Amino acid sequence: MNYRNPVIAGYYPDPSVVRVDEDYYLINSSFEYFPGVPIFHSRDLIHWTPLGHVLTRQSQLDLRTTKSSSGIYAATIRYHAGRFYMITTDVRGIGNFYVTADKPEGPWSDPILLPHGGIDPSLFFDDDGRAYVTVQNGAGYESHIIQYEIDPVSGKVLSEPVNIWSGDEGPWVEGPHLYRIKGVYYLMTASGGTSVDHREIIARSSTPYGPFEDKPEPILTHRGLKDHPVQCLGHADLVEDTKGNWWAVFLGMRPVEGKYSPLGRETFLAPVTWTEDGWPMIDNNEGTVVSAAECSAEVSIQRMELSGGFGPEWAFLRSYEEERYSWTERQGSLTLRGNAYTLDDEAPAVLACIRQQHHRMELGVSLDFDPVREGEQAGLAARLNNRGYLFWGLAGRSGSRVMELVVKNGEQRQVHRYEVSGHGPVQLRLHSDGLFYVCSYSEDGVTWHVAEEQIHVSVLSPEVNGGFTGVCLGLHASGDGAANASPAYFERFYYSNTKGDVL
Known part of the structure; x- marks a missing residue:
C-alpha cells in the first residue's frame, strides 16, 4: 500500500483510531481550541476526510478560562455494541470523562465523568462485554498505569483502580491502550515525554490486569536517529484492517533544520509486523517511518x-x-x-x-x-x-x-x-x-x-x-x-x- 506521511498534516496529535466494518474513524487532541476533538473518516487509512468535532457544545466542553495547552488531551475512540465511545481528559477542567454517540458525526452525549486517573484514559471492551478504563496516573518518573472496570452505559465504577504497569522506568508513561489479540492482552503506552526521547513501549499478559511481561526495547521510536527528518515518534494506537493486517497511527514531528516544528505533532501511519514470538513492531530506530520529501510539486x-x-x-x-x-x-x-x-x-x-x-x-x-x-x-x-x-x-x-x-x-x-x-x-x-x-x-x-x-x-x-x-x-x-x-x-x-x- 503506497502512502505519504504524515497522513494528516499539521497540528493533529495523539491519534486514536477504530474500524467499524470497512470504515475507519480517527480522532486527535485539541487542547484549548473549540470545538474539541476533531474526527476524521477514511476507507483506506490513507485518505482522511474531516467529519467535524466530537465536543461541539459548551455543556460538553467549557474552555473559556483554559490556559494554552490545557484543555483536551489525548482521547481514545472505540466502538462497542452499535455505539461509539470517546474518552478523554479536560485538563484543569472537569477531568476524565467519556461521551457516546450512535454515529461518529454525532450528536454526542453530554460527559459522563470518571473519578480515577491522571490523563489519557482509554476504553477496552473485552470479549465478555466487560469494559475497562486504562489511564495514566502520577507525574514524571512516578507515572504509571492504573485500570478499573465500569458500566459503560451508566459510567458506574465497578472496581477499585489497580496499578498494573510502570513502563520502562522512563518519565511520562502515558497514552495507554489495552488490546486483546489472539487471546493475549497487550498493554501499549508512550514513554519519555513527547520530545526527542519519545517512544512507544509494550507489555503482554494472559489477563487484563497482568502481571505483564515487558518487551525490553521500544516498538516505535527515532530517539537514536537525531538527524532523521521525522522525530518524536510515539503515542500510538493499533488497528486491524479488513484483510487481517495490522497498522499503527501515531504522532511525529517534522522539524525545520532539525530544530523548529511550527506544524506541531502530526498524524503518521505505519504497518505493524509481528515477531516470531508474538510481539508487534513498528520502527525501533530503523528509520522506516519517513515523510514525503519536499520537492517540486504542483501548487494546491x-x-x-x-x-x-x-x-x-x-x-x-x-x-x-x-x-x-x-x-x-x-x-x-x-x-x-x-x-x-x-x-x-x-x-x-x-x-x-x-x-x-x-x-x-x-x-x-x-x-x-x-x-x-x-x-x-x-x-x-x-x-x-x-x-x-x-x-x-x-x-x-x-x-x-x-x-x-x-x-x-x-x-x-x-x-x-x-x-x-x-x-x-x-x-x-x-x-x-x-x-x-x-x-x-x-x-x-x-x-x-x-x-x-x-x-x-x-x-x-x-x-x-x-x-x-x-x-x-x-x-x-x-x-x-x-x-x-x-x-x-x-x-x-x-x-x-x-x-x-x-x-
Whole structure:
C-alpha cells in the first residue's frame, strides 16, 4: 500500500483510531481550541476526510478560562455494541470523562465523568462485554498505569483502580491502550515525554490486569536517529484492517533544520509486523517511518468561501461566540466583531482558524475594516500560543487606519506599522518559505507592499515558546479592551502550499 506521511498534516496529535466494518474513524487532541476533538473518516487509512468535532457544545466542553495547552488531551475512540465511545481528559477542567454517540458525526452525549486517573484514559471492551478504563496516573518518573472496570452505559465504577504497569522506568508513561489479540492482552503506552526521547513501549499478559511481561526495547521510536527528518515518534494506537493486517497511527514531528516544528505533532501511519514470538513492531530506530520529501510539486490552493458557514476543518480559540460571526450582514463576506481580548490574553479572543499543514505555504484574504476606537484590530493571525504569534492586518492608531504587524516572541512583543489609505478593502498575504514568515498587502490587487520584518520560524515553534500545539492560521478581530469592536468584513480567503512542498 503506497502512502505519504504524515497522513494528516499539521497540528493533529495523539491519534486514536477504530474500524467499524470497512470504515475507519480517527480522532486527535485539541487542547484549548473549540470545538474539541476533531474526527476524521477514511476507507483506506490513507485518505482522511474531516467529519467535524466530537465536543461541539459548551455543556460538553467549557474552555473559556483554559490556559494554552490545557484543555483536551489525548482521547481514545472505540466502538462497542452499535455505539461509539470517546474518552478523554479536560485538563484543569472537569477531568476524565467519556461521551457516546450512535454515529461518529454525532450528536454526542453530554460527559459522563470518571473519578480515577491522571490523563489519557482509554476504553477496552473485552470479549465478555466487560469494559475497562486504562489511564495514566502520577507525574514524571512516578507515572504509571492504573485500570478499573465500569458500566459503560451508566459510567458506574465497578472496581477499585489497580496499578498494573510502570513502563520502562522512563518519565511520562502515558497514552495507554489495552488490546486483546489472539487471546493475549497487550498493554501499549508512550514513554519519555513527547520530545526527542519519545517512544512507544509494550507489555503482554494472559489477563487484563497482568502481571505483564515487558518487551525490553521500544516498538516505535527515532530517539537514536537525531538527524532523521521525522522525530518524536510515539503515542500510538493499533488497528486491524479488513484483510487481517495490522497498522499503527501515531504522532511525529517534522522539524525545520532539525530544530523548529511550527506544524506541531502530526498524524503518521505505519504497518505493524509481528515477531516470531508474538510481539508487534513498528520502527525501533530503523528509520522506516519517513515523510514525503519536499520537492517540486504542483501548487494546491484551498479557497474557502466566507459566505455560508465554517467547514469541519475550522476551529476557534476557547469558544465560539455565534454573535461575533455573521454570514448575512454583507453578502459574500464573513463579518467578525472583535471582543475585548487580544492574542496576548489567555481568554476567548475572536479567532477562527485552520491548521498550518505545510512548511511552505501562503495565506490570503481581502479585508474591509474601518476601526473607530483606538487599538481595534482585524486581519490574519498565525498563532502557536499566547507566547508565540503574529498578527498582520488593519488597526486604529491615533485616529488613523494603519497596517500593523504584531510579533510576540516569549516575553517580547514588537509592533511595526505601515501607512495605508483611510478607507476601502485591503488584500493581505502571509507567506512562509519554511524558515521565515513574510507579510504583504495591496490596496489595488496589483501593487504589493512587503513588510520589512521577516519572522523566523522559531517564534512559532514549541521548541522555543512551549506548548503541545502547532500553528493555527486564520482570521482575528479585537476591540483591545472594548467589548464590541467595529465590524470587519473578510472575503476570498485561501490557503495554499507553495511550490516545493508536497505536503
